[in-house]
Amino acid sequence: MADPILLARHDSTECFLLPQMANRHGLVTGATGTGKTVTLQTLAESFSAQGVPIFLADVKGDLTGISQPGTVSPKLAALLKERGIEPKPPAACPVTLWDVLADAKSAAGHPVRATVSDMGPLLLARMLDLNETQTGVLQLVFKIADDNGLLLLDLKDLRAMLQHVGDNAAQFQTGYGNISAASVGAIQRGLMQIEAQGGDRFFGEPMLDINDLLQTAPAPGGGKAHGVVNILVADRLLTSPRLYATFLLWMLSELYERLPEVGDLDKPKLVFFFDEAHLLFDEAPKVLLERIELVVRLVRSKAIGVFFVTQNPLDIPDSILAQLGNRVQHALRAFTPRDQKAVKAAATTMRANPKLDIEQAIGELAVGEALISLLDEKGRPSVTERAFVVPPASRIGPISDDERKALIAGSLVAGVYEKAVDRESAYEKLTSRTTNSQATNAGSATAGSATTPGTALPGSATAGGTAAGGGMLDGLKDVLFGSTGPRGGKHEGLAEAAARSAVRTIGSSVGREIIRGVLGGILGGGSRRR
Numbered sequence: 001m002a003d004p005i006l007l008a009r010h011d012s013t014e015c016f017l018l019p020q021m022a023n024r025h026g027l028v029t030g031a032t033g034t035g036k037t038v039t040l041q042t043l044a045e046s047f048s049a050q051g052v053p054i055f056l057a058d059v060k061g062d063l064t065g066i067s068q069p070g071t072v073s074p075k076l077a078a079l080l081k082e083r084g085i086e087p088k089p090p091a092a093c094p095v096t097l098w099d100v101l102a103d104a105k106s107a108a109g110h111p112v113r114a115t116v117s118d119m120g121p122l123l124l125a126r127m128l129d130l131n132e133t134q135t136g137v138l139q140l141v142f143k144i145a146d147d148n149g150l151l152l153l154d155l156k157d158l159r160a161m162l163q164h165v166g167d168n169a170a171q172f173q174t175g176y177g178n179i180s181a182a183s184v185g186a187i188q189r190g191l192m193q194i195e196a197q198g199g200d201r202f203f204g205e206p207m208l209d210i211n212d213l214l215q216t217a218p219a220p221g222g223g224k225a226h227g228v229v230n231i232l233v234a235d236r237l238l239t240s241p242r243l244y245a246t247f248l249l250w251m252l253s254e255l256y257e258r259l260p261e262v263g264d265l266d267k268p269k270l271v272f273f274f275d276e277a278h279l280l281f282d283e284a285p286k287v288l289l290e291r292i293e294l295v296v297r298l299v300r301s302k303a304i305g306v307f308f309v310t311q312n313p314l315d316i317p318d319s320i321l322a323q324l325g326n327r328v329q330h331a332l333r334a335f336t337p338r339d340q341k342a343v344k345a346a347a348t349t350m351r352a353n354p355k356l357d358i359e360q361a362i363g364e365l366a367v368g369e370a371l372i373s374l375l376d377e378k379g380r381p382s383v384t385e386r387a388f389v390v391p392p393a394s395r396i397g398p399i400s401d402d403e404r405k406a407l408i409a410g411s412l413v414a415g416v417y418e419k420a421v422d423r424e425s426a427y428e429k430l431t432s433r434t435t436n437s438q439a440t441n442a443g444s445a446t447a448g449s450a451t452t453p454g455t456a457l458p459g460s461a462t463a464g465g466t467a468a469g470g471g472m473l474d475g476l477k478d479v480l481f482g483s484t485g486p487r488g489g490k491h492e493g494l495a496e497a498a499a500r501s502a503v504r505t506i507g508s509s510v511g512r513e514i515i516r517g518v519l520g521g522i523l524g525g526g527s528r529r530r
Contacts, residue, residue, distance in 0.1 A: 001020070001266050002019040002020065002050050002266050002267040003019075003050065004016035004017065004018055004019070005017040005018075005019065005043070005046040005047070005050075006046075006390055007039075007042065007043065007046075007328070007372065007374070007389065007390065008328075008370060008372050008385075008387035008388055008389045008390060009084070009085060009387055009388065009390065010083070010084075010385070010386060010387040010388055011084065013385050013387055014387075015372045015374060015382075015385055015387050016374065017043070017046075017326060017374050018374070018375065018376070018377060019047070019050060019052070019266065019267035019268065020264065020265065020266050020267060020377075021325065021326065021374070021375040021376075021377075021379065022047070022052075022267070022268045022271055022305035022326070023264070023265075023268050023299075023300045023303055023304060023305045024300065024305075024323075024324075024325035024326065024375055024379065025296065025300070025305060025306045025307065025308075025323055025324045025325060025326070026305070026306075026307040026308070026324055026325065026326035026327065026328070027307070027308050027309075027310075027313070027316065027321070027324040027326070027327050027328070028040060028307060028308070028309045028310075028328045028330070029309075029310055029311065029312065029313050029328075029329055029330065029332075029346065030311065030329065030330025030331055030332065030365075030370070031311055031330070031331055031332055031333050032311065033367065034330035034331045034365065034367055034368075035330050035367050035368040035369070035370070035389060036309055036330055037060065037062065037063065038368065038389060038391060038392065038396060039328055039330070039370065039389050040056065040063070040273055040275070040307075040309055041063060041065075041066055041392045041394065041396070042389060042390055042391065042392045043271075043273075043307065044056055044063075044066060044093070044229055044271070044273065045066055045091070045093050045229070045392050045393060045394050047227060047267075047268075047271050048093040048094075048226045048227040048228075048229050049091075049093075049219075049226055050227070050267055051216055051224075051225055051226060051227050051267070052227040052267055052268055052269070052270070052271055053213060053214050053215060053216065053227040053228050053229075053230065053269070053270050053271075054227055054228070054229040054230060054270070054271050054273070055213055055230045055232070055251065055270065055271075055272050055273070056229070056230070056231060056232070056272075056273035056275065057231075057232040057234040057244075057248065057273070057274070057275045057276070058231050058232065058233055058234055058235070058275075059234045059235060059238050059275050059276050060235060061233075061235045061398050062396070062397050062398045063231060064095070064097070064231060064233075064398055064399045064403075064404070064407075065394060065395030065396055065397045065398060065399060066092070066093050066095060066229055066231075066392070066394040066395070067092055067093060067094075067095035067220070067229070067394070067395075067399060067403070067407055068092050068220075068394060068395040068399060068403065069090035069091055069092045069220075069221070069393070069394065069395065070088075070090050070091075070391075070392060070393055070394045070395045070396060071090065071395070072087045076391070079368075080391070083388045085388060085390060085391070087391065087393075088390070088391070088392070088393035089393060090393055090394075091219065091221065091393040091394060092219060092220040092221065092394050092395075093219065093220075093226055093227075093228075093229045093394060094216075094217040094218065094219060094220065094226055094227075094228045094229065095228070095229045095230075095231055095407055095411075096109075096110065096212075096215075096228055096229070096230050096231070096407075096411045096412065096413060097109030097110065097231050097233055097404065097407055097408060097411070098110055098111075098112045098230060098231065098232045098233065099111065099112065099232075099233045100112045100201070100202050100232070100234075100237050100243070100247055101198045101201055101202075101236050101237060102201065103198075103201055107408070107418075108233040108236075108404065109231070109232075109233045109408060110408065110411065110413055110414075110416070110417050110418070111201070111417045111418060111420075112202065112208050112232070112247075112417070113201075113202060113203065113204045113205060113206065113207050113208060113417065113420070114202060114203065114207050114208060114247075114250060115151075115152065115153045115154070115203065115204070115205065115207055116152040116153060116154065116155065116157060116158050116203050117142070117145075117151065117152045117153070118207060118250075118254075119203070119246075119250055120142070121135065121138045121139045121141075121142045122135070122287065122288065122291070123246050123249060123250055123253070123288075124138065124246075125138055126242065126245075126246050126249075126284065126285070126288055127190075127194065127199070127242050127243060127246040128187065128190030128191065128193075128194065128242075129190065129242060129283075130186065130187065130190065132285075133180065133183055134183045134186050134187055136183075137179055137180060137183040137184060137187065138187055140165070140172075140176045140177065140179060141158075141161055141162060141165050141187075143176065144161070144165055144172060144176060145161050145426060150425070150426035150429060150430070151424075151425040151426055152425065152426055153203070153204060153205055153422075153423070153425045153426075154200070154203045154204040154205075154422070154425070154427075155191055155194070155195060155199075155200045155203050156427045157425045157426040157427045158191065158426075159188065159191060159427075160426055160427040160430045160431065161426050161430070162184050162187055162188055162191075163430075164430050165179055165184065166179070166181055166184040166185075169181065169184075194240075194243065197239070197240040197243060198236075198240070199240065199243050202243070202247065204420050204421070204422070205420070205421045205422075205423065206416070206417055206420075206421055208417070210254050210255060210258050210259070212412070212413050212416075213228075213230050213255075213270065214269060214270055215227075215228045215412055216228060217412060228412065232247075232248075234275075238276065241279045241282075244276075244279060245279040245280045245282075248274060248280065249280060249288075249292065251272075252272060252292075252295055252296075252299070252306070253291075253295060255270065255272070255299065255302065255304055256295045256298065256299045256302060256304075259302040259303075259304070260302070261301050261302065262301070262302065262303045263301060263303075264303075265303045268303050268304060268305040269302070269303040269304060270303075270304050270305070271304075271305040271306075271307065272304060272305065272306045272307070273307045273309060274306065274307070274308045274309060275309045275310075276309070276310065277308040277309060277310040277315060277316065278310050278311070278312070278315035278316075280292065281315065281316065281317055289317055289319070289320075292320060293317070293319045293320050293323075296320055296323050297323055307326075308320075308324065312332070312338075312339075312342045313329075313342055313345050313346045313349065314338070314341065314342050314345055321349070325374075325375045325379070325381065326373075326374045326375055327349075327350055327371075327372070327373045327374075327381075327384075328370050328371075328372050328389075329346050329350065329362060329370055329371040329372070330365060330369070330370045331362065331363065331364070331365035331366070331367075331369070332346065332362050332363065333363065334363055343359055343362050343363065344359060346358075346362055347359035347362060350371060350373045350381075350384045351373050351381045351382065351383055351384050352383075352384070353383045353384045353385065356371075356384060356385075356386060358371060358384055361386055365386075368388055368389050368391075369386065369387070369388050369389070370386075370387065370388075370389055371384050371385070371386055372384065372385050372386075372387055373385070
């Protein structure tokens with residue numbers, strides 16, 4: 001059985017997180033600057049020390065310090081002494097850095113890629129902010145690609161497939177339903193926006209192997225194996241919030257779909273931290289919220305723990321909030337009606353303590369202090385305690401550029417994902433079909449315009465003999481309808497001359513009388529005159 005994790009203490013009160021209960025998930029909330037990031041770092045390094053791999057997003061750039069041993073400054077030492085907390089010995093964790101927006105010019109970590117097919121139409125529609133009709137069209141495009149054996153690996157494949165379906169919408173209508181050109185155009189515009197934000201670097205191959213997130217390695221100072229802390233460098237990615245949220249949802253879905261059922265273990269196989277969790281749920285459609293709820297509820301049996309980190313408990317839908325058993329509540333400032341509602345919601349959802357006014361305490365907590373309720377060995381929430389979070393043994397703050405380069409060069413996956421692979425897929429096949437079709441059409445046009453044996457062009461001597469054999473009918477046609485001379489001159493026929501004369505007649509006074517008579521007969525004017 002894994003050792004309990006000391007998360008916080010105050011005098012004789014100690015708050016322990018049981019590793020076997022980590023797959024019941026958790027929630028860390030609090031206003032900006034109240035200590036959420038330090039709490040996250042303490043949890044991550046504690047799980048890592050027990051051999052549990054971690055995946056977390058570093059949205060502010062200061063979690064990479066977990067890869068370096070920490071130091072206790074005089075100010076921190078005085079604060080810890082005041083709170084009665086003994087600092088941990090300096091220690092570091094093995095770290096792998098990942099960067100969704102990595103390219104040849106700038107890479108803060110190893111590239112992370114997924115194929116368009118693997119992402120699927122539902123998550124892609126969330127990323128592109130599509131409505132229900134446009135999402136339906138995108139699903140049809142995926143279905144048509146699957147039925148025709150066309151791989152959708154990167155964005156150019158999806159673009160080519162959209163153009164192919166839009167150009168041949170009538171052909172697919174019977175088998176797949178209506179395909180609106182406006183919806184296809186909206187999807188194309190959404191793809192342009194994603195490309196402008198750098199999202200095209202995320203789609204492609206080699207795709208991330210989920211097993212690379214489940215590794216252990218010796219700690220930097222040596223000793224027993226620690227779980228590797230996988231850090232997603234998300235400071236740039238956060239400027240594209242839909243891409244950030246969709247990527248994390250895809251990661252969680254991949255873990256759920258690919259890992260086997262193992263039930264309850266003495267410690268989780270992976271702990272997943274969702275920082276800035278509100279981005280996952282902002283304006284998310286109902287079908288996506290249902291999928292998130294399903295994954296969070298069922299991923300427990302895969303021995304995966306999920307911790308949501310956000311400012312306000314109201315950021316999390318109730319159906320998902322009910323699945324989060326371990327709670328760490330930092331200070332909330334009730335400056336607005338929504339803040340006051342959040343304080344009441346946080347207080348009522350934590351187990352009551354007769355010795356503590358939870359609602360009042362939430363507004364009085366200092367930095368690094370929290371209200372904590374964790375699950376016991378029987379899965380029951382403990383009585384809420386007010387305590388100080390134990391600081392991590394690793395560095396609090398970011399690493400230098402040189403330290404980052406050393407981490408990337410020495411990681412377990414160095415050189416595996418750096419080079420992109422572009423194999424034959426939908427784009428290449430559709431482009432080849434178009435090229436071949438144009439070549440065939442050009443060949444047919446050339447063959448039709450060329451002189452073939454036994455065939456004469458009009459105006460040639462041979463054609464003249466044929467024309468002569470036409471007899472009186474051809475001559476009569478030329479007289480009535482006119483003819484074209486050998487140099488392109490137009491000779492007027494009797495019918496054309498009569499028609500032009502009739503037009504001039506209509507313009508004259510006599511012509512106007514004729515027209516009135518005709519219109520009067522049609523509209524019944526003649527009978528009224530009688």
